[in-house]
Amino acid sequence: MKNFTLPIAFVAVFAAPAALSHSGVKDPQVMARMQLMSLVANDMKILGGMAKGAIAFDLARVQARAASLEQHATDTLRLFEPQANDPKSEAKPVIWEDWDDFSAKAREMEETARQLGLITTEGAFGAAFRMVGQTCTACHETYRINTN
Numbered sequence: 001m002k003n004f005t006l007p008i009a010f011v012a013v014f015a016a017p018a019a020l021s022h023s024g025v026k027d028p029q030v031m032a033r034m035q036l037m038s039l040v041a042n043d044m045k046i047l048g049g050m051a052k053g054a055i056a057f058d059l060a061r062v063q064a065r066a067a068s069l070e071q072h073a074t075d076t077l078r079l080f081e082p083q084a085n086d087p088k089s090e091a092k093p094v095i096w097e098d099w100d101d102f103s104a105k106a107r108e109m110e111e112t113a114r115q116l117g118l119i120t121t122e123g124a125f126g127a128a129f130r131m132v133g134q135t136c137t138a139c140h141e142t143y144r145i146n147t148n
Helices: 003-021 028-052 057-079 101-116 122-143
Strands: none
Touching: 028 057, 028 122, 057 101, 057 122, 101 122
């Protein structure tokens, strides 16, 4: 396959620490957001495995993960709308200060995930997957506290 550095880097940098960051979270809203981001990370891990060739390309599985990511993007807006905080939260307060931009980024992820779900060939997978990964990275660069 082609170069999938960005999405694979996303999984390595953002997904792995997510599983460890849930312990000690007291605010249920923050916990729900963290659990949602873990679901996103899992979808990206599966798709990233396909991109690397570690998992066989499976169009039905791509479409299912894309539909899942599309729903997660919708859920992101619903779960982040209330300004909840917790010492374990990785969400920067700027989310609520610049809600319009944060919302636009979530809608962009929703759209790129929808586009990924529309692919019909393995050849179309790479570019569509990279676009989803880029939306994740763009949001995390601005709105996530770097815990690494």
